[in-house]
Amino acid sequence: MAQPVLKWAGGKRQLLDALYARFPESYDRYHEPFFGGGAVFFDLEPAAATVNDTNLRLVNFYEQVRDRPEALIDRLREFRDPEADPDPGLAFDSETRRGTAVEQYYYQQRARFNERAYAADWPEGDKDLLEEAALLLYLNRTCYNGLYRENSDGGFNVPIGRYADPDWVQAERIHAAARALEETTVHDEDFSYVLEAADPGDLVYFDPPYEPMSPTADFAEYSAAGFDRADQERLLAVASELDDRGVAVVLSNSGVTYDRYDEAGFFVEREGATRAINSDASARGEVDEIVATNVAPERRRGPDQAALDDY
Numbered sequence: 001m002a003q004p005v006l007k008w009a010g011g012k013r014q015l016l017d018a019l020y021a022r023f024p025e026s027y028d029r030y031h032e033p034f035f036g037g038g039a040v041f042f043d044l045e046p047a048a049a050t051v052n053d054t055n056l057r058l059v060n061f062y063e064q065v066r067d068r069p070e071a072l073i074d075r076l077r078e079f080r081d082p083e084a085d086p087d088p089g090l091a092f093d094s095e096t097r098r099g100t101a102v103e104q105y106y107y108q109q110r111a112r113f114n115e116r117a118y119a120a121d122w123p124e125g126d127k128d129l130l131e132e133a134a135l136l137l138y139l140n141r142t143c144y145n146g147l148y149r150e151n152s153d154g155g156f157n158v159p160i161g162r163y164a165d166p167d168w169v170q171a172e173r174i175h176a177a178a179r180a181l182e183e184t185t186v187h188d189e190d191f192s193y194v195l196e197a198a199d200p201g202d203l204v205y206f207d208p209p210y211e212p213m214s215p216t217a218d219f220a221e222y223s224a225a226g227f228d229r230a231d232q233e234r235l236l237a238v239a240s241e242l243d244d245r246g247v248a249v250v251l252s253n254s255g256v257t258y259d260r261y262d263e264a265g266f267f268v269e270r271e272g273a274t275r276a277i278n279s280d281a282s283a284r285g286e287v288d289e290i291v292a293t294n295v296a297p298e299r300r301r302g303p304d305q306a307a308l309d310d311y
């Protein structure tokens with residue numbers, strides 16, 4: 001069993017049992033169109049899979065983990081304590097993109113990260129792509145609350161975290177994740193790629209950015225692009241089309257989507273989940289969450305039953 005390498009908002013570790021209880025007893029390939037930290041995928045370690053995310057930095061990260069785990073670990077070992085002074089040997093050591101003086105090593109790495117890659121001029125060379133992945137993990141493990149958050153212009157803007165002994169190398173997790181990803185195709189497209197990728201008999205688990213419970217709730221923290229009501233409707237249409245084609249579908253979302261999935265003919269149940277990452281302490285409690293599936297109860301693997309492949 002592997003574990004997520006990155007901390008990611010909306011991580012699904014607390015919901016694993018509830019999700020597995022709805023999985024079919026057997027299926028062919030596994031697909032995860034909103035990958036994020038990949039909590040379900042890494043726990044499951046499917047033999048054949050596709051995963052996908054629109055965040056290019058995330059997609060590059062998993063490709064580097066899969067293809068160059070040793071080089072990535074070696075590079076990560078070269079990073080220094082986040083509170084140390086900036087390294088004069090590295091570029092972008094004096095100011096952030098917004099012109100603030102950089103006085104600590106952490107802010108220097110954040111500035112380097114933000115000066116580097118954007119979709120328009122994404123680096124081509126292996127060395128740059130490796131550096132990109134190493135910076136993402138370093139910042140993820142040393143920033144405040146392990147949050148990934150971008151400004152509207154795509155800059156990563158999370159401040160330094162206070163950890164007694166931060167471990168940004170994560171060698172064991174990288175090795176285990178590399179093995180789990182070995183036979184996996186990583187896509188960087190809209191979630192609807194799965195209409196092409198999934199065949200009858202496959203299983204798709206959708207974990208989209210949740211639809212806000214109230215109009216004021218801010219769920220735009222995953223990437224600068226956001227995921228709006230029209231995307232939620234496209235998602236329901238894609239899930240329904242997969243259902244028509246004989247693909248097993250399991251989906252989590254916020255409670256406000258209950259009626260829509262119910263009316264579309266899915267089995268829907270409410271689950272309470274504690275958000276793993278929420279910078280607002282008062283919102284750390286239970287949230288209203290649903291799990292929808294087209295897998296009929298008699299075809300499910302069930303809560304206590306291990307999958308046949310486990311034997």
Ligand SMILES: C[S@@+](CC[C@H](N)C(=O)[O-])C[C@H]1O[C@@H](n2cnc3c(N)ncnc32)[C@H](O)[C@@H]1O
Pocket residue numbers: 008009010011012013033034035036037038039040052053054055189190191192207208209210222223226227231
């Ligand atoms: C709720 S998170 C997934 C969390 C993940 N299950 C975990 O355990 O960490 C949603 C992910 O969807 C991605 N995303 C947003 N819009 C998307 C789209 N149109 N197609 C595919 N992925 C998208 C975001 O970048 C984010 O990583």
